[in-house]
Amino acid sequence: MSTRSFERQDNQLRPVSFERDFLKHPYGSCLVKFGDTHVLCAVTIDENLPGWRKGSGLGWLTAEYSMLPASTSVRNNRERGIVQGRTQEIQRLIGRSLRSVLDMSVLGEYNIFIDCDVIQADGGTRTAAITGAWLALHDALTVWRDAGKLTANPLLGQVAAVSVGMVDGRLVLDMDAAEDNIAEIDMNLVMNGQAEFIEIQGTAEHTTFDRTRLDALLDLGTHGLNELLFAQAAEIA
DSSP states (O other): OOSOGGGOOTTOOOOEEEEESOSSSSSEEEEEEETTEEEEEEEEEESOOOGGGTTSSOOEEEEEEEEOGGGSSSOOOOOOSSOOHHHHHHHHHHHHHHHTTBOHHHHOSOEEEEEEEEEEOSSOHHHHHHHHHHHHHHHHHHHHHHTTSOSSOOBOSOEEEEEEEEETTEEEESOOHHHHHHOSEEEEEEEETTSOEEEEEEEESSSOOOHHHHHHHHHHHHHHHHHHHHHHHHHHO
């Protein structure tokens, strides 16, 4: 590997952008772009809690994730009825990540739905989805509170996510699809605004790694996550 996409250095993110209020109907929405990966995130809120949660005084958050058929170079079939294993894994990751910064007692008995639809995929779709979904969630809760549905904001802080890995022996931040496909080590990191990790997904794809390399990957990921958290904060400032 010689030149990275967008002429980046190994420790640089792809160009990141957020277009909030992208959709008319949801309480919050955001089109997030990590380079050529584009994910549309939307948030709706209602009182239709899961049965096991009703009467608890606590709310809930559920995430759904999908890739549009034309989001990749080879058409994807729509998942109708049966959700594939990869999709389930990503949905659960998005849900866990965002629930970690929600005070469910302050939210009360409301159900939040996060929909993340990949409209163009070039690696890092789950990390882009989490980062953009947080902004959509922030905006939705602001609308819900302004409508008198909440007495306080249940959002406890920020969440962002990024990938790191090793490609051709080099540690790289925010891998695109070409890098991800040949990565010797592949890792996804989720972190909150207090620099605390929410999730670490690390895999030795073609080579094992020791504690020293793991620490280096975490340091590189933290560098990128701090940039993403700063970009989120700048959006809502």
